[in-house]
Amino acid sequence: MIENLHLQSDMKNLSREQDLSDSVFFSENDNSLYFTYSGQSNTLEIRDLNYQIKGASHMPWYEQLTEFKMPYLWNRGQDSPVLVIQNLNLKVRSGQMLAIMGSSGYGKSSLLDVITCRERGGKVKSGQILINGQPSTPQLVKKCIAHVRQQDSLLPNLTVWETLLFVAQLRLPRASSHAERKKRVEEVIAELRLRQCANTRVGNEYVRGVSGGERRRVSIGVQLLWNPGILILDEPTSGLDSFTSHNLVKTLSRLAKGNRLVLISLHQPRSDIFKLFDLVLLMTSGITIYSGAARDMVKYFTGIGYPCPRYSNPADFYVDLTSIDRKDSQREMASREKVKSLAALFLKKVRDFDDFLWRAGESVLNVSEEPRSHIISEKTINVSSPSYHQLPGSMQQFTILIRRQISNDFRDLPTLLINGLEALLMSMIIGFLYYGHGEIQHSYMDMAALLFLIGSLVPFPVILHVIAKCHSERAMLYHELEDGMYSAGPYFFAKVLGEIPEHCTYVVIYGIPIYWLANLRPEPNHFMLSFLLMWLVVYCNRTMALWCAASLPTLHLSYFMVNALFNSFYLAGGFIISIENLWTVPAWISKVSPLRWCYEGLMQIQFNGLTYMMQFGNITIPVEGDRIVDALDLNSYPLYASYAVIAGISIVFVVFYYLSLRFIKQKSSQDW
């Protein structure tokens, strides 16, 4: 009904069409699905904002490296900083929906970046952003702003329903019951028209799943779930068909009416979407052309001599009117001049208002304030006590995350199969290569080679998998950490512990066939000791891969780093080059190489205490196993040292991994 109030104010004889449009879309008076936001009402204020970004130098360091720019040249960018937002003044309150329109260019997304304190290579030159009177800080933003980004970052193997339910568990207050959470998820699914694909998996470029538009809606749903006071959406309708985007914006406008502040940026809203806006900010390359009530926009432009032609969408018309035509320099100059004069004109007209909104008459703007009161009364869930707002604690976050991770991993059938087959194939090849059930006993060199291979060949595919996987999930991790959905700690534990079942299966598939085929010492205690060592060394490499993946910004850098580390460990492993022949530096590396300790441990387990038959031509001499190990310089430390060192190295890597998660932004260049 509020809808009608708006429309009637500037259009005549619309009643018939309104009825029609009500029958096309669902009518407004059906149940209000969302509980209204009942925290304090929010105000977002921007004062005299000037924001600039430097042209090329906001490229991250690794991209600069790939462009062959030496570090000392980085700050000497030849292109001067560009002012992407100029003199922006704005004041929005709860209950209003502001649409930022304008042709593509830096302005819109930069503004959202500044508001959400995510300055990517830019600098606020002057002015400030106030949320409820306080300057915005990342903490404040996390608490009260939900930000829907342009890219979707979701786990590919969960269904839509599960994705939303996990977020609901993480994001809804601790006090809400499971049934409530489920209900909320169902409401969001209905609202975003996702009912049909609720049980389809989300998918990504490799995994078939829901369509692109549906995935977009899931991303929006993720943010809608937690019912924030301020909702910011970056191009929410791009890639959606007109019907869905209409309904989406309608939902957003209803959310705004429920005492929220909604900010959206849009390229080119359709006419019917345009009608749903309260406030509009029209920007061209950072310059404000108009800001004020949407329904007054036509009036304003008509007033200054640009009437909107009939049957054309005012949004389209004015965006085109003010966009800068870059086809040739002459036109560009002309359009820039036009934009400048329009901006100056607007500034003159609104200088006297404290919220810098143009208004046709004094009374009109209050319309949106007045009907809010009766909406608040229709709360569906009573939100009262402050403790209700407490989010799940770390422990709960951890259990939710670990369940989410395990269900995602378990369903990735192709990857599981490939990993398993790889392990099996490798183990079969090595096992048959050193098939030990025959007549001839292996020479001690062959045995040594086998034991080295066991510890050094398998970790490598594991490393590759871990890195590829971490990087594919990185964008999501970055966004969720940035949103404050959970903190690094619970994620870290969920990741480290959640990988253990997969890890154990892998080692079993790999280790047992080799052990049996090669006919290594069959006593249970020897088997258990060897198995444990294998388990540890693979785990150690896994943690190394986790750390490399979390600490470096691109997939390729991570691969490079991990290759370098693994190769050094490998060469220093004591087999390729014998330990006593290593000069000082490699000898030190060998001290921290998990592969060397695994080799040493396995040699001790398999040789010590055993008499070995050695053949020299026709003579067979019995040699004590200990002596062989001594000769290879692998008996200098007791057996438990191997376990202790590998475990120690793993712990160091795990700690490094945690520190990287905690302090390095998990932003990956593969985001876009």
Add this chain to the structure above:
Amino acid sequence: MKHQLLTAMRGIGNENWGNCQDPPEEPADLSSMPPRHKLSIHQVSYTIRERFGPWWDIGSYWKKWTREILKDISLYVESGQILGILGSSGSGKTTLLDAISGRLRRKGTFLGEVCVNGQRLEREEFQDCFSYVLQNETLLSNLTVQETLSYTAKLAIREGSKDFFQNRALCLLQVEAVMAEMSLSHLANKLIGKRASGRISSGERRLISIAAQLLQDPKVMLFDEPTTGLDCMTANQIVVLLSTLAHRNRIVILTIHQPRSELFQLFDKIALMSCGELVFCGTPVEMIDFFTDCNYPCPEHSNPFDFYMDLTSVDTQSKEREIETYKRVQLIGSAYKTSVIYQQTLENIKRVKHLQTLPPVPFKTKDSPGTLTKLGILLRKITRNLLRDKMAVSVRLIQNVVMALPLMFFILQLRNDVLKGAVQDRVGLFYTCVAGLPYTGMLNALAFFPALRAVSDQQSQDGLYQKWQMLLAYILHVLPFSILSVAMFSSVLYWSLGMHPEMARFGYFSAAVFVPHLAGELLTLVLLGVVQNTNIVNSVVALLTVAGVLVGSGFLRNINEMPIPLKILGYVLFQKYGSEILIVNEFYGLNFTCGDSNGSAGNPLCLFTHGNEYIETSYPGATSRFTTNFVILYAFIPLLVFLGIIVFKIRDYLISR
């Protein structure tokens, strides 16, 4: 009301409006005008059988259900017309385009027929007749706009004259004409670019991919969502451009997502789809009439596209809404089926089919150059693309040397004292060469080939060349880089570690390590032909090379003691031949010492005093096989290339499945 709308539309219409009045039924004189082509789609339906649920939900996974994606669709378009297909996501727009262009996946059931000038097309003929511009453009980032287009032109056109220069000039002329037509001339010498900064805009990218299609002079052009992801001005420009293309005697069909009201009058025909059904198809004027007659007049100040699309969308918010909206769609759909417009379409289709003299099917310029010429053009194209990328070139050249550094760092100098690891170090070194060089080759292929693969997938569907030709061109263009980089690798490693100081032996060493490097790259290419995901290819190739070294090389396991099946397996591995050569090359004629002045004679390691003894115990007879091994080793290269060509021929089938 309706009248107002029409006059208003005429009022704001631009110069194109004049051209797209209802075209005359038949051109008056066929001699002066180019022949009008007719595309008719008659009662097309497409169904697929799908699994009900995801695999982990076993109960529903085994159930299959039949999904109708297209239901009985008939369309009729003539040259000079632009048809816009509208519909919400999932309504079957893209599938309809796929059906028209013959690119449907094979697993579904397709009924009905697609005819051009009344003739049914064979499966192979589709790509020669239609040009299809996909949503994502695949362009090589280091070429300029003009280069991109002129390479395409060279691939598409063979001019009559034999003279090379004249030929070239003609190509250039054609490219210039197309660039002018697409208003791309001001960008001619700009690089397409890779990153967000400093590359040409997405609108311009789209224009380039359209221009590339125009070079083949197609008479029927299909566009899947040409305006998605572009800002409003560019989107408008593109649709205006497409309509001018249509008015130059072409058939243009496009699907469109969020059309703007100004575009309404640009289309000659508009098709509305919902749930796989054609709800309406006709001229804009007919459309307004039709919906007004159905009691749904378009309100003032609103975009007719949006209004009609909303009207025919099914809202799945709740069951009741769904039923209600679906009923409305059904109602409108059946009204259309009984309308005069639909009858007219059917009649047109029938009439064209029974025409006395059927005009020939308008194929694209089919007179393309021969295989060798194409290969040459592709080779030049991708070489230029590679050379412009400083990063890529240096990675290709330096990578192997970087791999040699840790080896040099760890070994420093090879010694002749057996107790100081004379044998062990050498074997370890060769092991790393044979295992590591394929790995760097794989990294190269993974970094650079997928982009080219995407380009070749698309261009081969346009009928410009075949996928294996791109593969072959790729292999040819990396050869010099591989040779150079392996030469750098071996000269650094060989001399700094102090291997056998004979010049010829250095040559043999380099020649022997070159094959593993190239074979690693070729093997990766073969796998990239069947597996799309590069991470999987990465781990599979890594596994294969490691397994190959284990089984084939004999460095880690004495080959004589291996089980018979593995021994046999060893004969098909290049690692076997490579490592035999390396061992013989280094150990032949090498003298060992053992400790200081025979002090530790009891040590079992001191049994070897000559390299030849080592060769005879580990690789019996390898010395005599030296030349044979080289021949076999080098035979692997053509073998893998051949395998790659076969795989990429299979890929043709896989992609269209």
